[in-house]
Amino acid sequence: MGLGGYAERVAEAMQQCERAKVAGLISGTPEKLVKWGQKYNIPESSRYNYDNFDAIKDNPDIDAIYVITPNALHHDQVIRSARAGKHVICEKPLAISAKEGQEMLDACNNAGVKLLVGYRMRFEPNTLEVVRLRNAGAFGRLKFFQGQCGFVAGDPKQWRLNKALAGGGSLMDIGIYAINGARYMLGEDPVWVSAQETKTDPVKFKEGVDETIQFELGFPSGAVASCLSSYNISHLDRFFLTGEKGFAEMWPSTGYGPIKGRTHQGDLGKPHTVHQRTQMDEMAAIIFDNNTPTLPVDGLTALQDLQIIEAIYRSCASGKREPIKLS
Amino acid sequence: MGLGGYAERVAEAMQQCERAKVAGLISGTPEKLVKWGQKYNIPESSRYNYDNFDAIKDNPDIDAIYVITPNALHHDQVIRSARAGKHVICEKPLAISAKEGQEMLDACNNAGVKLLVGYRMRFEPNTLEVVRLRNAGAFGRLKFFQGQCGFVAGDPKQWRLNKALAGGGSLMDIGIYAINGARYMLGEDPVWVSAQETKTDPVKFKEGVDETIQFELGFPSGAVASCLSSYNISHLDRFFLTGEKGFAEMWPSTGYGPIKGRTHQGDLGKPHTVHQRTQMDEMAAIIFDNNTPTLPVDGLTALQDLQIIEAIYRSCASGKREPIKLS
Numbered sequence: 091m092g093l094g095g096y097a098e099r100v101a102e103a104m105q106q107c108e109r110a111k112v113a114g115l116i117s118g119t120p121e122k123l124v125k126w127g128q129k130y131n132i133p134e135s136s137r138y139n140y141d142n143f144d145a146i147k148d149n150p151d152i153d154a155i156y157v158i159t160p161n162a163l164h165h166d167q168v169i170r171s172a173r174a175g176k177h178v179i180c181e182k183p184l185a186i187s188a189k190e191g192q193e194m195l196d197a198c199n200n201a202g203v204k205l206l207v208g209y210r211m212r213f214e215p216n217t218l219e220v221v222r223l224r225n226a227g228a229f230g231r232l233k234f235f236q237g238q239c240g241f242v243a244g245d246p247k248q249w250r251l252n253k254a255l256a257g258g259g260s261l262m263d264i265g266i267y268a269i270n271g272a273r274y275m276l277g278e279d280p281v282w283v284s285a286q287e288t289k290t291d292p293v294k295f296k297e298g299v300d301e302t303i304q305f306e307l308g309f310p311s312g313a314v315a316s317c318l319s320s321y322n323i324s325h326l327d328r329f330f331l332t333g334e335k336g337f338a339e340m341w342p343s344t345g346y347g348p349i350k351g352r353t354h355q356g357d358l359g360k361p362h363t364v365h366q367r368t369q370m371d372e373m374a375a376i377i378f379d380n381n382t383p384t385l386p387v388d389g390l391t392a393l394q395d396l397q398i399i400e401a402i403y404r405s406c407a408s409g410k411r412e413p414i415k416l417s
Numbered sequence: 418m419g420l421g422g423y424a425e426r427v428a429e430a431m432q433q434c435e436r437a438k439v440a441g442l443i444s445g446t447p448e449k450l451v452k453w454g455q456k457y458n459i460p461e462s463s464r465y466n467y468d469n470f471d472a473i474k475d476n477p478d479i480d481a482i483y484v485i486t487p488n489a490l491h492h493d494q495v496i497r498s499a500r501a502g503k504h505v506i507c508e509k510p511l512a513i514s515a516k517e518g519q520e521m522l523d524a525c526n527n528a529g530v531k532l533l534v535g536y537r538m539r540f541e542p543n544t545l546e547v548v549r550l551r552n553a554g555a556f557g558r559l560k561f562f563q564g565q566c567g568f569v570a571g572d573p574k575q576w577r578l579n580k581a582l583a584g585g586g587s588l589m590d591i592g593i594y595a596i597n598g599a600r601y602m603l604g605e606d607p608v609w610v611s612a613q614e615t616k617t618d619p620v621k622f623k624e625g626v627d628e629t630i631q632f633e634l635g636f637p638s639g640a641v642a643s644c645l646s647s648y649n650i651s652h653l654d655r656f657f658l659t660g661e662k663g664f665a666e667m668w669p670s671t672g673y674g675p676i677k678g679r680t681h682q683g684d685l686g687k688p689h690t691v692h693q694r695t696q697m698d699e700m701a702a703i704i705f706d707n708n709t710p711t712l713p714v715d716g717l718t719a720l721q722d723l724q725i726i727e728a729i730y731r732s733c734a735s736g737k738r739e740p741i742k743l744s
């Protein structure tokens with residue numbers, strides 16, 4: 091659902107998948123439905139628009155709907171997809187508020203369908219190797235995580251810079267990687283946040299669209315994280331994890347790859363994979379085999395990320411450290 | 418003055434200096450005066466203790482006194498040195514409060530002697546090369562600085578973990594490097610700070626002795642900095658500077674070396690130097706030739722660092738972003 095640039099990337103990657111393929115299309119642009127339909131050999135009976143896609147309910151060729159649309163649309167689209175009885179994969183962020191996210195979880199639970207979130211990094215080999223090493227004690231007791239995520243946002247007219255569609259700014263889109271990283275690298279969930287917002291270009295980054303946010307997280311173990319989210323700083327995309335016995339660095343850490351990972355013991359040497367291909371095969375295994383992934387990609391995890399995002403925005407507004415309470 | 422471990426390092430380095438040498442000794446330990454006196458060929462008439470060192474006033478062989486003692490002692494010792502008519506080099510931090518620092522500046526001004534601070538990194542070749550590149554516009558408009566400074570403090574009985582002698586904890590000793598780095602890498606002074614303190618070991622790090630502080634600084638240009646100061650996290654010591662056109666990384670960035678620096682264009686390839694040797698020769702040039710160093714090492718710069726430190730401690734206490742006002 092949503093045949094934009096990222097959907098193209100996912101569909102391309104799925105051509106190499108073993109267990110997932112494009113079986114249907116949903117778009118508001120008739121020309122895209124024709125073009126994609128021809129390219130992926132999708133019969134007209136499996137091409138839908140935003141008015142009629144509820145009819146997917148009666149289409150046995152489609153097992154799951156991957157929602158790749160602007161953030162503010164996820165809520166209704168995921169709920170409608172669930173009501174059509176289809177499993178749902180939703181791009182991140184799950185929604186533009188925790189309240190919406192909870193409603194989406196409820197709808198999927200009530201419909202008996204799975205809700206997964208497009209957290210592709212959670213299947214990436216370097217990432218999983220760092221997590222494996224951490225679990226094996228390679229870094230000792232963990233002390234600190236740093237996640238620096240940002241790039242210079244181009245086109246000022248893109249939906250990501252439109253509060254109504256994006257629900258926020260850099261934090262919703264790119265800062266969420268640092269939140270994710272903090273949680274899966276440290277292996278625990280934060281209990282407080284302190285955040286500062288800086289805006290240097292209020293024309294491009296309007297009210298409610300954050301340009302740069304620095305945020306610090308505290309964890310029950312005493313570990314801390316320093317994170318950066320920006321639509322106006324480049325040369326970032328670095329994760330760093332350090333503990334009593336050693337460290338891991340990933341730089342780049344979340345781009346489309348190749349991801350480069352190393353520890354105090356040397357390069358991880360993991361091969362590059364097309365993230366979206368791995369993601370889709372792994373998600374097929376979750377959906378069809380009830381597989382449990384090493385790092386969760388379920389709706390609850392994504393809802394918790396929204397709760398952290400809301401705490402970050404609260405801290406930016408209050409100028410104070412704010413507690414984080416997760417579902 | 419003060420013949421401890423760091424003084425040994427400085428004295429060793431000065432044996433390779435061209436313009437500085439050990440010409441006198443001040444210590445509270447008679448055995449050290451004998452041992453050092455023999456090693457550096459210092460006549461008994463140039464060996465002093467803390468009771469009688471004011472008599473240095475009448476010793477024409479001594480041009481300057483390098484104060485290398487616990488932080489809380491700097492104030493009185495620098496003022497006495499100034500009153501003895503000698504130039505003073507004081508180890509960092511200059512003092513344990515901005516009020517003390519101001520009194521020390523005043524005393525040196527009144528005595529007509531120079532006050533320099535042992536900021537050795539301000540003469541380090543990689544550091545200066547990054548500053549040169551920045552000034553040449555290699556990074557474009559600057560956006561972000563990260564300074565991560567910390568190590569695991571050993572002996573729990575050392576004076577650095579004693580509030581009365583250290584005046585604080587990690588921030589006074591190691592976090593100050595990140596403050597320095599933020600200022601000289603970005604080339605401007607911060608106007609706000611938000612800081613969070615985390616303590617996991619209240620036995621080792623007692624009341625008033627900070628174990629770990631994360632602090633974020635904002636600058637007039639809109640650039641921001643994320644810094645970490647810790648006595649309980651290792652594998653740090655990294656500076657990172659990024660701007661519109663490129664970045665610089667120094668890792669390690671402030672240890673005794675070798676410092677490793679690189680930019681988006683590759684390794685800086687600067688040779689390792691013994692920091693203290695360069696520092697002492699350069700400081701001799703400041704004292705004797707009124708040389709102006711690329712990066713200032715004067716008392717005012719160090720007083721401003723204390724004002725930033727006090728703002729950081731204020732923010733830790735208030736839980737809020739605090740403004741920074743510098744002399």
